[in-house]
Amino acid sequence: MASDVISTDRVEEANVYSAAGDKLGSIDDLMIDKVSGQVCYTALEFGGFLGIGTDRYPIPWSMLKYDVAVDGYVVPLDKTQLEGAPRYSSDAVPDYDDIYRSSVDKYYGL
């Protein structure tokens, strides 16, 4: 493992940017395959005001690219695409079962 190995708590503070450099939000949670230990999705905190009323947007991990220049992650998405994306309230986290994951993957063309 050549990359930085850090606590998931620190990854969960990371900012997420569009390719154009706009800050979209931050990683609120990491969804992990509990057997393999591989992150599968992040729950992106996007929208809202001062943390109030922000929903969580599941993003397939494969879409995130770590960018050392911003010490954060870049996704090939913009705000308009996110506004139409699957999301849930922070107090109503769904079960990330096969059906749910397939629906998220389908939205993102994966």
Next chain:
Amino acid sequence: MASDVISTDRVEEANVYSAAGDKLGSIDDLMIDKVSGQVCYTALEFGGFLGIGTDRYPIPWSMLKYDVAVDGYVVPLDKTQLEGAPRYSSDAVPDYDDIYRSSVDKYYGL
């Protein structure tokens, strides 16, 4: 991804058992490769009394096997082996750099 996909917060509550079925402790933190999203080590909370004075023991993720029967993880270790293992205080988490990781891997024969 066929396995359960869950929040890292839930993985961090999981118990860790020896092969003989003794509860060794619980997962306190997950150390992740921030580029690949793969968990590399867990910080096992072991020892102490009622959560007071417990150190953290880095365990290579490859040593943990999820066991549905106990809804937790099993490691090929016992308490005696852990008592001699690398550890750190919960308020003095080291940088998991190449040198540190190599020292942990070496202790566990990896």
